Amino acid sequence: MGGTAWRASTIALAAVLAMSLAAAGGAGTMASSDVETRIKAAFIYNFARFIEWPGRSGAGPVRIGILGHGELASPLEEVIRGKTANGRSIEVTHIGAATDMDCCEILVIEHSESKHVAEIVQSLAGKPVLTVCDGGNCVRDGVMVVFQIVEESVRFQINQQAAEHAGLKISSQLLKVAIPAEGRHQ
């Protein structure tokens, strides 16, 4: 049944694969193309399109500030490339600790800052900045938009009260896609 020949060829193939394993390990680039974060980035771009900021409807770019280190920055830069929101250009800026956090229309709080969310939200109280956070625990800290995985899809909750308090107008189209509000009060 030609078993020996096939056994030899199988082993040879495996050896080739093992060598490639070593080679690939050496090359080891760590590019992350996580689709989940790319969907979140696309949503953030849509927030720029479907939210109105008071007094800033005129010229100038929509600025998206990123606070801390995490996975959202690079897909966000990628997704806004060459795009506009209601005729305005879009900018992504990284915010250092010293910079004023209200420099932006949208503030994305990355994973590394998850422990300081309450302070950040407090310092922005009443200012027209849409705060966005990635993960379940920031809902109770008063962040306006919080991403969650629901039924294997990326969805988000909107804290409408906080957003209205800051003077933001959220389009009904966005609210329709958001996770219904009832879970928030538990």
Add this chain to the structure above:
Amino acid sequence: MHFGRLGVFIALAAASRAFGQTNLPDFGNLSLDQLANIKVTSFTNKEQKLSQVAGAVYVITKEQIARSGLTSVPELLRLAPGVDVARVNGNQWSISIRETVGVYSNKLLVLIDGRSIYSPVFSGVYWELGMPLLDDIERIEVIRGPGATIWGANAVLGVVNIITRNSGDTHGTTVTAGAGSSDRAFGSVTTGGSFGSTNYRGYFGGYDNEPLRTASGARADDGLSNVQGGFRLDGSHKRDTWTIEGDLFRTEENDTAENPSLAAQSVVYSPSQFTSLAANLTGEWRRRLGETGELRFSSYYDYANRPEPQAASVEARTWDAAVQYDFKAGHIHNLSVGGGERLITDKVSLGEITFFPDNLTYVNLNGFAQDEMHFVHDTLLFTAGAKLERNHFGGWGPEPSANLLWMPRKHHSLWISAARPLRTPSLFEIAVDAPFNFTPASPATGGLPVLGLFAGSPTFSTESVKDFEAGYRAQLSKAFSADVTGFYDQFSNIRSFVLGSPVFVPAPVPHLELTASTANGGAATGKGAESSIAWQVLPDWKLEGSYTFMLIDTWLTGTAPPGSLNGGGKEPSRNKWRLQSYVNLSKSWTLDGFLYWTSAGSPVTNYGQANVLIPAYTRFDIRLGYKVNRFFQLSLAGQNLLDARHIEASSELLTAYSYVNRSVYLKSTWQF
């Protein structure tokens, strides 16, 4: 429970092996609705999520199922590393993970959407009965190693979790039809849609298989044909989601019975035919509680009647109910608690094999708790838990496990684990009485023929295993990932047989009866390593491979009474290679190949006849797929192409083995 956290991770995992990932769409151009409806599971990077599972897990994806060209669930398990798959005959498979191989392998739990199809009558799985249509399977999760803390008894050294597709993903109608040399004819009709927020799917299908071959190439008496139908409903409302599904099966099986006969003074082989029936109904309801909690209630009813040539019916009815609550406590603790009951009724109609009792109803109970603790920015995970289970035959038993996982860098994880799973007795081991071999009269037997009987023992009790494992998993580049696992298992109280004294029986002809009764006098160690790789060589060419190695040593303990028997001893090492290649030739053509080599099999304890040594064999399959247009697809597949026929397994009790032969088939799929 299959929808639990592990399930989600594994689902996420499956994705990176899908094709065309290098060409992700620009999500910025999608509508809000489209964005909200992308299933992360069908895209998200596998290794990133799988990197959080401290265990040896492999996922057979929908894509792999379609492109393998394999035509049954047991054969599909060849795609997973570390699974010993051998076809015994037309309707029996010997499938095991990290244990002694055999039809009656009993340390692998198999679930379909959370419903156990592990038979309470004989401790094992009837692989030919009750399987979903392959086109309706979302994925098959194969867990090597214990899963008892979550899945309970008999998830000793492996769990196979077959997950069917959500009916929300299968709207429209699909008609398949095919014909071939071994898969003589097969087809199915599936239709789905939604009313309101409820999705539905209904299906009907069947197949008619040609028998395998005898050693000389003649057709064996082991044809198999099956018809089945079923449905699945999925709905959601605010915080609630639910699923209801059910199936009916009628399977015609041909078998060659092995009956020791005093009249013929030998073991007599006779063709037999019987009809197996199976039915099931499963419901699951989930509610989100707060931001991180989920409450889940599931219940199922399962009926299987899989006769043997020597018993007109062997029925098992199972009603199971389970509840589970998953929640987060603070930033560190991810807790799962739950419990359940299982009401089982076994009923055997007596023939040449008898059961005492032949009709029994009993309840098994369980409760469990598990805590997954996250430390150091989710780079160090410690999980500990235990299930406490009451089995009718084995009494109360704890099934603890603990594992530690460390991610030194992104895409790299190291883990160690320890567990003590249990294998509970089945009715067969308690109650059976079956003639299984015949020794002709000779001076050594005192001039009388000897009839060997196999007998259950009411004192037969639970087997246990102490399992220790360590593993490393890495995504070394965007295109290349690899993993390696090592394991060491200590088996205690495993099944042995005690030979009684010969008893003189004057009728129908004077003979001696020698009874071998079940006992717990065996012990064993198993050790081995499994490794696998996945390599996207080119955007349109993907390779997957694996190698597994295993040694098992079985012996009788000091407490075993004199005259004890236990198959095994030191088995020769088991080695297995697998390589799969997937090539997209163009937008409409695909060419996929599968190479599978396994070393010579250990002599299987064949109670009825002389042990058969299974030679090493290589299997080579190839499949050509052609997408004619967006409605119509064709595929041509050839299997076992390297030889006219080969043997893969010996038989065990009561039935004969066959040779697996070369085959081809053509399949068409019409979707609208």
